[in-house]
């Protein structure tokens with residue numbers, strides 16, 4: 001049980017990074033308005049402020065959660081603090097880079113900014129977070145998301161994301177933060 005809970009709670013920085021990017025986003029786009037062929041490389045929806053504002057704030061939320069829960073069970077156990085930070089930043093920035101990768105693919109498929117792309121929108125950030133963290137901290141990744149009952153946490157994340165994604169986007173839309181409810 002504790003392994004499942006750890007796997008899910010540890011993934012929070014990855015899950016909130018994109019919502020926080022909506023809050024902090026705006027300003028100059030990452031692709032600087034440049035095109036690749038007919039379409040923008042990424043589009044106006046991917047900004048530097050969203051990337052760094054979302055990435056840093058999501059890692060900070062994860063850090064606070066880590067300290068709060070540490071007396072009960074450590075989410076990112078490591079004797080070296082910088083390794084805990086590496087996990088947090090990999091999860092949050094991996095999530096945002098995955099989302100940027102998703103936009104890149106959407107533009108290549110002729111989908112304009114904000115267009116709904118169910119599979120990409122839901123899973124690009126999960127893939128990005130898992131990939132980057134697998135590169136920076138493979139040992140933690142395997143222990144948390146594959147070994148023991150951790151894989152059940154992984155499964156719950158994958159199956160639960162569409163629901164969570166839908167819920168958060170509807171809230172963001174109603175709050176006037178997002179232009180579309182997806």
Ligand code: CTP
Pocket residue numbers: 018021022023024025026042043044045046047048049050051096099103106112113114115178182
């Ligand atoms: N956002 C941002 N920078 C990011 C990610 C998101 O500024 N790196 C902000 C933008 O204001 C964006 C909003 O969050 O419009 C919603 O994000 P998302 O749905 O990912 O972008 P879309 O506008 O839908 O664009 P795309 O079609 O490229 O996904």
Ligand code: MG
Pocket residue numbers: 114115121182
């Ligand atoms: Mg969108």
